[in-house]
Structure formats: structure tokens, C-alpha cells
Amino acid sequence: MAENSNGLNGSNVDNASYTNPFTNVTYKRGELEVKVNSEELVGKRAQEIVARQKKVIPSTTKPDYPAIMDPTHIALGPFISSLGDNLYFDAVLNVGTSAVFGYNHPNIFPKLQKIGTCLAGYIGAGTDFFFDLRNGAPTPPDLAEAMTALAGEAYGGEYMMNFSNAGTEANENSLKVAMFRKFRQIKKQLSDELYRSMCEQLGIYMVREDQDNLWSNYPFFVVAFSGAFHGRTSTSNTISMSKSRQKEGYQSVPYVVHAPYDSSVDFDKIIDWTPLETLIKENRLKAVIESHKAPADLVACLIVEPVQGEGGHLIPDAEFLQKLSDFVGKMRPKGMCFVSDEVQTGLYRTGEFTGMQNWFKNYPNLRPDIMSFAKPLHVGGSLIDKKLLEDWPSGKFSGTWAEGNLLGIAMACFTLDQLKEIDPVLGRPYSEHCKESGKYLRGLIEQLGTRLESQMPGTKLILNTRGLGQMNAFDVPDHDFQTEIQNEAFLQGLHILGTGDRSIRIFGTVDQRKREAEILVKILGNVIEKIATKTGSKSKLQSA
Secondary structure, eight states, rough: OOOOEEEEEEEOOOOOEEEOTTOOOOGGGGGGGOEOOOOOSSHHHHHHHHHHHHHHOOOOOOOOOOOOOOOEEEEEEEEOOOOOOOOEEEHHHHHHSSSBBBBOOOTTTTHHHHTTTTTOBOOOOOOOOOOOOOTTTTOHHHHHHHHHHHHHHHOSSSSEEEEEESSSHHOOOOOOOHHHHHHHHHHHHHHHHHHHHHHHHHTOSSOOOOTOOOOOOOOEEEEEEEEOOOOOOOOHHHHOSSSSGGTOOOOOOSSEEESSSSSOGGGGGEEOSSSSSHHHHTOOOHHHHHHHHHHGEEEEEEOSSSBTTTSSSSSOOOOHHHHHHHHHHHGGGGGGGEEEOOOOTTTTTTTSSTTTTHHHTGGGGOOOOOEEGGGSSSSSSEEEEGGGGTTTTTTSSOOOOOOGGGHHHHHHHHHHHHHTTTTTTOOSSSSHOOOOOOHHHHHHHHHHHHHHHSSTTTOOSEEEEEETEEEEEEOOOOHHHHHHHHHHHTTTTTOEETTTTTTHHHOOTOOOOOOHHHHHHHHHHHHHHHHHTTHHHHHHHHTT
């Protein structure tokens, strides 16, 4: 049988441990090592599990290999069990949805386990009603207070928090706030006659004229970016612009324009600066929109990922950030909201509470008016500048599920509590460690690239290593090579995913150990060498 192990010595000082509640066996993080039987990982039992799921659940974005995991056995930090006695290294972390600590942090799991014995996971109706829990169980206001306090420390001012079911709904609700604010502004700016003329020019009509003022649509624009991913519900899917298969054949909401997510961006190409009243009076509004431009006065918000995830874990450069900052500074007085999608980058994954803080330090215009969260928060949510919610009408948005998931709320609160502490193994704050451990990992990957280039000159197997904190990536020669790396890495006990056309992305825990970074890169090196030295691969790569 084909067995693979990382073969690195354990750590005598890393005593972080997890006691399995089903077996009462205790595992120490510093002693865990990758150990997989590659034949078993993809064997008959694995195929049966995959076939069973595919029979009743439509395929989503699963890779070509059966990434079967069992968090009820061994799951600690970045390690998680698969079939039988297989234990692999998870650098996907459920595409960032696992806690920023990975699995079963020793200071979080026991608290959650205790609360789980007396608390139903899903209560329903959420913050439509109120909670006063006992026995150490956090409530939605506990999480909202913690998040709004962190946002105030990061950016100043006051925020409020709206909960939702997932990241896509958090983005939808964020856009709702911006849209309704723009609606109120335009209603004040235009006379009833001009507003009606605007709608008529765009084919927007009164739905129930005899009952109320509800129109069939509202012409308020969102500015988003090429390569972006913001979710899969209709509005979020429209503002996303990454993989074509996520959009093809689906109806889109109107009034969205996309700009390049790099220094080539020229906002004048997508914005018409003519005053709205002039466009309406001269009957030019429809022509402007049909030219794929957004009238400046109708732009409700700009939404951006601080690090573009599905686009390739792309880190924005200084020229792009300056152009973005200038545009936000110019548009904010016109009522545009700046929305930061922190679904992947939030909770210190980049070394800061939010990813945008990394850029806000040098570009103060990039203070988010609204931020969306989910994934490691375990519930969805939007942090909203309190000024935007003045006189906010009851019922404009609501939720009867996410914030009623009191186990999710507890997980989020316990995670935030732990992030304030100092891990005794690391000896420094998680935010600081996340940045430094990310640099260490990127350094190892660059060294691997240099070594592979010296062994196989001209192949350029690892390019453009990049990252921020524990969101890291590098490029490989082509898409086929990307796919081969994903598949072979899994067989050797490393779970990674591609992103963009030819990038490999790595989600690390904020408490990643030096040893764990070395395990990851050692397996990665073995994988790339094996693929590159296959018959015919070398000549193909040298010509790529």
C-alpha cells in the first residue's frame, strides 16, 4: 500500500491538545503528523461515499478527488482525519469557513461542548425576539458588542451589526443599506416630476399606483471588480465576476458595473460625471447606461475584497489603492457607500481584525461604511456605520435564522475572546504571530521555488509568491499543472485548492506553528517534484 508521512520530528513544547469526546483519547498538536494511505483515500469506500452524496446532493465546486473528512475523530489545528487512520493537513480549512484557529482549539472546544449539552443549535426568529441566556452561553448582543467595539477601535466612529445566514446574505444586506440610503437621497434631490421622468426613461413603472409608491425597480448602481466573488444569491452573483460557470444562464440584476482590480483601473471609463438632473432633462440617461457607464449620482456603493480570494488571493498594489482611495474620496460626498467584503479576510486572518485595515493605515479614505462577515464568524453579519441607520424603518431587513443559531453565536464569541489572549506556545498576540508566520511560510515557498529552479532550470514551477497574514498563494505554469498539484497533494496528505487560472491558495491558521509550515512546504515540494519529473512533463513546462 502507498503510504505517505511528513516525517518531521514532533514538538516537545507544543502541548495544545484535544480530547476526543467519543473515545476519550487525547491528541497533542505538536505530535500530530500527516499519515495517509493514498490507495485508501481514493479507494472503494471513498468512491461509495462520493457516489452516495452525488445521488442525493447536486455537485457544487468539489475538486476531482474525494476530500472526505471526519471531524469526529482527530481534528486539531490544521490536521483532520479522513477514512480509517488517515490524517491529513488541511490548507483549505473548508475554504476559510473553519475557525481561524482551524479545528478544536483547546480553549474553545470545551466551552462549546459544554454549552452544546443544554442548548439547541437553531432557535429560529433570531433577533426578532430577545435572549437572556444562563450558564455562560453568549447571546447575539454579546457578539454584536464585541464586533462593533473592534470596528470602532479599527476605524473610529460607531457601528451596529445586522446578522444574516451566510456571507452572500451579509453582502446582500450590506447593499440594501447602501441602496435605501441612495433612494432617500435621490428622492430629496429630484422633484416628483424628475423622479417619474427618470423611471419612465428606463422603463421602470409604478407597480401598485392605487395603493402605494412601490416601483418595479430602482436604478441605483453598484461598482464591483473583475475577478471578484461575493456570493451566489442573485445580487451577490451579479456583482461577482470570477468563474463564468457561476454566472452563465442565470438572470442578473441590472445596474452593476465592473472595473479592473489592478493599477490599470480608470474609473472615468465606467462613470459618467454629468449631473443627474441634466441627464434626465436632456433625455440622455438611458444612453449613458447603455454605454455601460454608471451616472455618478446614481452609484449607491462600491464593494471590494481587501484581498481578492477566488481571483487568486490577489494583493492590491499601491497604485491601485491610490486610485481606489481617490475615487472613494470623490464619490463619498455624492452619497456612495464604501463596502468591504470581509467574509474571508475578517477575524485577523490577514493579521488585522479586518483586511481593509492593512490599507486604511495609508489610505484613510478607505474607511469602510459597511463590512460584511461570515465564514470564520460562523454566522453571517454586516457591520454598518451607525449614521447610515438613522431613522432606519422597521422591517427593511430581517432574519429569522442566523442569529438564532446560538451555537454559532457562541463559537464566534469564544473565538473573539481567544483572539485577545496570547498563546503560551507562541508567546505573542495572534495578530502579530499571524503576520510573522505568514512571512515565514512565504519564505519557505520562495526557497522551494529557488531550489526547484536550480534542479530543473527554465521550468519556473513556483512564481509570484504572495500573501497577507495567513492568506497566501503562488502561481504555477498552467491550469493543468494546478490541477495535478491539487490531486497529487491530496494523495500525499495535503489538502489545497487552486484559485484563478493557475494559482494555488493556502489558508493557514492564525496560530500556525513553524513545524506546520515546514510540513506543508515539504509535502508541496515532494508533490511538485513528482509531477515535474514525470515523463514528458519537463519539456512541456520549459516551453510553457
